[in-house]
Amino acid sequence: MFIIDKSKKLINKAIKVIPGGVNSPVRAFQAVGGTPPFISRGQGSRLYDEDGNEYIDFVCSWGPLILGHLNYKVIKALKIQLEKGTTFGAPTKQEIALAEKIVQLFPSIDMVRLVNSGTEAVMSAVRLARGYTGKDKIVKFEGCYHGHVDSLLVKAGSGSMTFGVPISKGIQSAIAHDTIVLPFNDIDILKALIKDLHKDIAAVILEPVPGNMGVILPKKGFLETVRAITQQYGIILIFDEVITGFRLSLGGTQEKFGINADLTCLGKIIGGGLPAGAYGGRREIMKCVSPLGSIYQAGTLSGNPLAVTAGLATINILIKLAKDGFYEELEEKTKIFSNDLNKRAKAEGINIRINQIGSMMTAFFTEKEVYNYETAKKSSEEKYAMYFWKMLKNGIYLPPSQYETMFISAAHNKKDLQKALNASSIAFREIKNRN
DSSP states (O other): OOOOHHHHHHHHHHTTTSGGGSSSGGGGOTTTOSOOOOEEEEEBTEEEETTOOEEEESSGGGTTOTTOBTOHHHHHHHHHHHTTOSOOSSOOHHHHHHHHHHHHHOTTOSEEEEESOHHHHHHHHHHHHHHHHTOOEEEEETTOOOOSOGGGSEEOOSSTTOBOEESSTTSOHHHHHTEEEEOTTOHHHHHHHHHHHTTTEEEEEEOSSOOSSSOOOOOTTHHHHHHHHHHHTTOEEEEEOTTTBTTTBTTHHHHHHTOOOSEEEEEGGGGTTSSOEEEEEOHHHHTTBTTTSSBOOOOTTTTOHHHHHHHHHHHHHHHHHHTTTHHHHHHHHHHHHHHHHHHHHHHTTOOOEEEEETTEEEEESOSSOOOSHHHHTTSOHHHHHHHHHHHHHTTEEOOSSTTSOEEOOTTOOHHHHHHHHHHHHHHHHHHHHHO
């Protein structure tokens, strides 16, 4: 029986001292309604909440836990570091080791700076691009989320090539005005814009495979054309690989698609489950960062020993596993699961569209192709909310929003996936009967 009495008491307690009772908005379950379970622990592919409910976890802390919860080798490495200290505010040799791994695995990165989050990595990369080029304007794509950076927390204006409009109070309109928002996967609009305004554009930033409007796949030739046109006009190309870095391959999207960015933002997996981020790129650009150059960025806990230790342990495990086809097997497992999920939906008369790449996937409740933010928003949020709660009550923990990504980890086995498929059939049937 599904009971969340303790979680209800905890959320009521939390809202008195934490805005909304949560420390990141999506955790409040506003998109699906109801009370969020308060998690007490994780193990392998499983989560356990304060009421004792057990779930198969398809969120994986929003991506970092590619090896699952409490990987033995990662925990062992953390225990050893804990006995030495948690933070020093001084250089450590582990930082060098992690930086060397990133440079080794991402051919586009000659130098890298470790920070504390994906948001911080993006903020720093944008500042660096502006400082390096001497230009102010940034181009982003609607639906691509790059953290809560002022200049990127914007939406498109009323036209197809308009300057950004803040989506949060507290962001100055002048800052948003220097951000241009375009539709993802529309290369013609990008070409026209850059032709007209290239003298003012410092950088084009995008998630090469967006995961924050649900998984969106780049159309054939889209990324290649973005790379070519930015090179043509001397515009910095920033790939936000906070989600996809080490997730789609050891070298992220860049390795998978064979495209190199000028600057790359990383996070999630590079912290092995602890807070961490990084930005890196070509040597001549990165040498502009203080103390070598005049572009300032700093952080007390940047490269802290615990996050670096967990990230390094995770990446070293992935390097060994990759030699035996880990990424190919994980993608095949995810592909089979997504295909079977689609079949279960069709069998119950429910139209869904599944976008999947690597170990990332999203089931959109629509029959039409989903290739950008506008088409993603046509998915039925109501049906997804129904699906979410039917699954949760049957022990399957999914993202509490239609516009997020499901992740499959090394810890998910056939029994886990079969249980999720069986629960989906029940959920689809009940959704059909309610309609």
